[in-house]
Every structure is written in structure tokens, then in C-alpha cells.
Amino acid sequence: MPANIYNGEIAEFDCQIKDTDYAEAYRIYDIRRGRSKGREWKASIFFAGVIVVLCIFMMVHLSVPDYVFFGIVMLLCIYGCVYYVYWLSNRAAHRGMEIFESSHLLHETIHCHFYRDYYEITNKYEFIRRYYTEITDCIETPELFVLIGGLDNKLTVIAKAELTDEQKNALSKHFSREMIKQYRIKRK
């Protein structure tokens, strides 16, 4: 259906997401609003700890117990770095996969209708209307549109594979115009 700004309708389509789509969307949500939020600065604190301990090792003459103590501190800091940079993100994707497996509703084909001020999602069991003012994040990746918002940061995932090029462009343009602060493009 062509985008028709005049009457407020942007796009209408059916969409079904796969487990990998939801896992990636959940990973993005975790980075923006979940436990992975701020992982860069948290990892950098631990990295700074590693540097400080290395400087202590090089510049100060220590006894054996002190080497052991600072060695343990350095190992903990390295663990913190690896945890925040690598493990946390992978655990989020794994958790997204688990959530998808445990849900009946996520396996349903949804009918999406995007309007100027809100969007509606319908399937056999559920109808949701969400206004863009409720959205806290709108992330576009090469494969997905991920909208985070509503009470308890609900996740709306739209797989681009189900859309025509015209629909993708209409949605991109609409999101970038309606949600200036929340809209982000993630290249990878």
C-alpha cells in the first residue's frame, strides 16, 4: 500500500519474525535500556583498573603476598572487562532466544498498521495501539525496525524481509521525522 501522508496512514503489512530476529532485537533493547546499558563506561573502569595494577607492578617493589593480592585484583578487572564487552551482549541475545521460545504470541503473524500518530498491531489473540509519544527508542538495523516503549519497555520488532522497498523507505522517513530524538540507525 503506498504511503499516504495526507490521511495519516503510513504503511500496512503482515509480518512474522524469526527467533534470530527477536534475539537481535532483544540484544539491542538490552544495550539501550537493559543490563547492557552503559557497558562501555563500565568496561572502561575495569580496564583502567588493569592499567593501574600494571603500573603498580612496574613501578613499585612489592612483596609476594602483595603480588598475589594485586594479581587477583587484575584478574577481577580483566573479568569485568570481558563480561561487559563480550559476555553480557551474548547473554542478552541468548535470553532473547529463550523468550521467543517460551512465547506463543511472538510466533503469531502480526498485522501492522502505521499511522501518523500511532501504530496498531493485531493478531488472532491481541490488539495493541501504541502512540509514538510512548516510544523511548526506535532503532533501524539492516534487517529490523525495533521500537522500544510503552509500559515496561515493550518491544515491537518488524522484520524488513517482509516489507517492500517502498514500505521500508516510508517507515524510515516517518520514524526519522516523528521520533527525532529516539530514532537511530545501526549499521551493523
Place this chain on the structure above:
Amino acid sequence: MKPFLEETFLITEEDYVNMSLERKKLLIPKKNRMIVLAAGIFALCAGVMGMIFLRNSLYHAFSYIVLILLGMYAISYYDVVDRSLIRKSASDFYTVNQKALHSQTIRIYDSKLEILSENRRLRIPRSFIYQIAEGNTSVIIFLDKNEFIFFPKRIITEPQLEKLRAFGGDQYKKIEVR
């Protein structure tokens, strides 16, 4: 078919904060709490012993004081620190999203569940429910490992709660909250 539970309600800030605390208690395994508590006690004891018997210099004393503080933080983390943080973030979240909250009607039948509000209609069979958790103040119904709906216990009577427990069956869980 008549529902055994049919109520219309509006979530207050207190409802939302209490639910957040109970949900967090449900999601954190007891094993994790025990590990953090044990680590905190160990760090506290190690720090105190170090201060008494092994303190040779100022920087040793400083290290043991840091260890004692970390131990106290770990011991009090889940009962004090985490609860305060959850209370604050839940209250802030409710304040920001207050306008999106509408009154909801919940209807629970023997074999299905309905939630109706201005912007949402949900009608699912009993088999779609992942878990039902009962805390001191809220009942949380999980639709999967993440998504949930909840309502405060103040809106339902004891006979309705008994029927809800039977409705939950094997997926029913009581949250142990102090």
C-alpha cells in the same frame, strides 16, 4: 460462560512499585543471593582479620578497609541497595508513563484470560500462560519469560484468589517476600 474473576482497575504508583519489588524477587534465584551474601561475609571477615592481625602499613590498612566496605555492600545489596534502586526506578518510570496508563478490565475464565483497556485487547487460552506468581500485594501473570501483566491483590476476594491458584495449577508460584 461466566468468568470467575472480572474486575476493572487502575494501577497506582504504589501498586507498580510493589509489583516491581516482587517481580525482582521472583527473577533473582535464591542461589545468586546466597553466593553474594557468602562473598560479602567472607570479604567482611577477611577485612576485619587483616586489619587486626596483618596491618603493616597505611596502604594495607586502606586495602582492608576497602575490603570491609565491599563486604558490607555485598551483604546489604539485595535487601537494601537493590530494593532502593528498584523503588526509585519504578517510581520514576510510573511518573513518566502515567499518561499511558488506562483503566483495565481483567476477565479470567476456566480456560481463557482476557485483558481489555483503551489501547489493548488480549484474549488468550489458558495454555498460553507461562507462569502465575502471587506476591504479598500483586498477582503477576507471565505470558512468556519476559512479558507479563499484573493486577493488585486488593481488587480480588479470597475465594477468587483460591480459584486463581487452581487456574494456575503447576505454573502457579508463591513469591516469598519479607
